[in-house]
Amino acid sequence: MILTIHAGGNLAGAGVYVNGKRLKFKKEKTAGGTAPQYVASAETDGAVALSVIKRSPLSFKHWFGKAFLLWLFGIFGLFTPRYKKRYKTLCYNLNAEISSDAEIFLRIVAQNGRTYVNATQQFAPAPPVSVGADFAYEEEGNVWTDDPVAKKHRKYYHIFNAVFWILLILGGAAVAALLLLN
Amino acid sequence: MDNNQSYERDETIARTGKLLGNLALAVSVCSVLPAFFVLTASVLSAIYVIFYFVFFFLAIVFTFGIILINNSFAGGPEAFLGGLESFFEAVSGVLPVYMPVTGAVAAVLAAGAIIIGVKMRGTENSKGVVGKGIASVVLAVIAIIMTLVVLASGGGAA
Numbered sequence: 001m002i003l004t005i006h007a008g009g010n011l012a013g014a015g016v017y018v019n020g021k022r023l024k025f026k027k028e029k030t031a032g033g034t035a036p037q038y039v040a041s042a043e044t045d046g047a048v049a050l051s052v053i054k055r056s057p058l059s060f061k062h063w064f065g066k067a068f069l070l071w072l073f074g075i076f077g078l079f080t081p082r083y084k085k086r087y088k089t090l091c092y093n094l095n096a097e098i099s100s101d102a103e104i105f106l107r108i109v110a111q112n113g114r115t116y117v118n119a120t121q122q123f124a125p126a127p128p129v130s131v132g133a134d135f136a137y138e139e140e141g142n143v144w145t146d147d148p149v150a151k152k153h154r155k156y157y158h159i160f161n162a163v164f165w166i167l168l169i170l171g172g173a174a175v176a177a178l179l180l181l182n
Numbered sequence: 183m184d185n186n187q188s189y190e191r192d193e194t195i196a197r198t199g200k201l202l203g204n205l206a207l208a209v210s211v212c213s214v215l216p217a218f219f220v221l222t223a224s225v226l227s228a229i230y231v232i233f234y235f236v237f238f239f240l241a242i243v244f245t246f247g248i249i250l251i252n253n254s255f256a257g258g259p260e261a262f263l264g265g266l267e268s269f270f271e272a273v274s275g276v277l278p279v280y281m282p283v284t285g286a287v288a289a290v291l292a293a294g295a296i297i298i299g300v301k302m303r304g305t306e307n308s309k310g311v312v313g314k315g316i317a318s319v320v321l322a323v324i325a326i327i328m329t330l331v332v333l334a335s336g337g338g339a340a
Contacts, residue, residue, distance in 0.1 A: 012309075015189040022192060024303055053189045057197060060190045070201055079204035081197050091186070 010110040018042035056150035088144040096137035105132035199298030203314035206291035210321035213284035217328035292318035
């Protein structure tokens with residue numbers, strides 16, 4: 001059976017997995033002016049375990065070793081990709097059983113995303129993942145979880161980078177001054 | 183390996199790809215610049231001569247500027263062009279070594295960036311990585327062509 005997954009919204013940094021395999025989304029052709037949609041498909045024997053993960057790299061295991069190596073090879077941070085202010089984690093799981101080819105629509109909302117609630121005509125915090133499917137499913141973890149570790153680590157990283165550059169500039173100035181004096 | 187571990191691995195590889203793309207672009211720009219300078223030296227010289235006479239004329243009109251202009255442009259355009267020529271001769275002298283080394287480094291980095299960019303398509307950090315890799319390869323090819331032109335013209339310029 002083939003499960004086709006249509007996704008939209010803020011997919012940046014989100015890993016979508018079906019039965020343990022990461023999906024590779026392709027852009028769908030949509031009418032001009034509409035938000036881009038992405039599509040992927042997964043083969044399944046009926047059981048569907050879908051996960052959406054979004055985390056900061058600064059809360060990964062061995063974060064400092066990885067960040068330091070990238071910083072070093074990026075010529076002391078000059079060419080290293082920047083770390084975004086992502087202090088919330090998403091670990092969403094959906095379980096379902098399908099009996100034939102099916103489609104599922106996911107919409108991933110950005111951190112602190114707010115959506116329009118029709119009943120009250122007010123904006124309210126949106127759930128991270130909105131799902132549309134024509135089969136029954138169970139979901140869990142559809143909330144942003146605060147990630148204070150990523151915030152702390154980002155601060156450490158920036159302090160480390162700033163201290164290194166200050167020391168480098170001071171050292172360079174000291175060497176230049178010594179050379180000039182001699 | 184659970185989904186979280188897989189996510190960590192994928193994002194780390196994608197960040198490495200992005201770093202390689204940034205480095206490839208930087209190195210390829212460095213590889214093309216000297217050849218670009220040498221080739222545009224003739225144009226720069228022509229612009230300099232024009233500016234020299236413009237400033238000379240302004241200096242006559244505004245006598246206040248004569249000392250400044252005289253100090254800045256001491257020796258006249260011939261001296262400046264002579265200096266420029268020797269500089270570009272020195273640059274074109276190192277090009278046969280500099281260009282292949284930087285070009286090869288850029289090519290390796292670009293190849294790594296393109297491979298990772300294609301493999302990790304869909305991750306946040308893979309965005310633009312393939313484009314950077316291809317741009318680096320294009321710049322490296324331009325550098326090779328420019329270097330060949332410079333060498334064929336015997337150092338070119340000035």
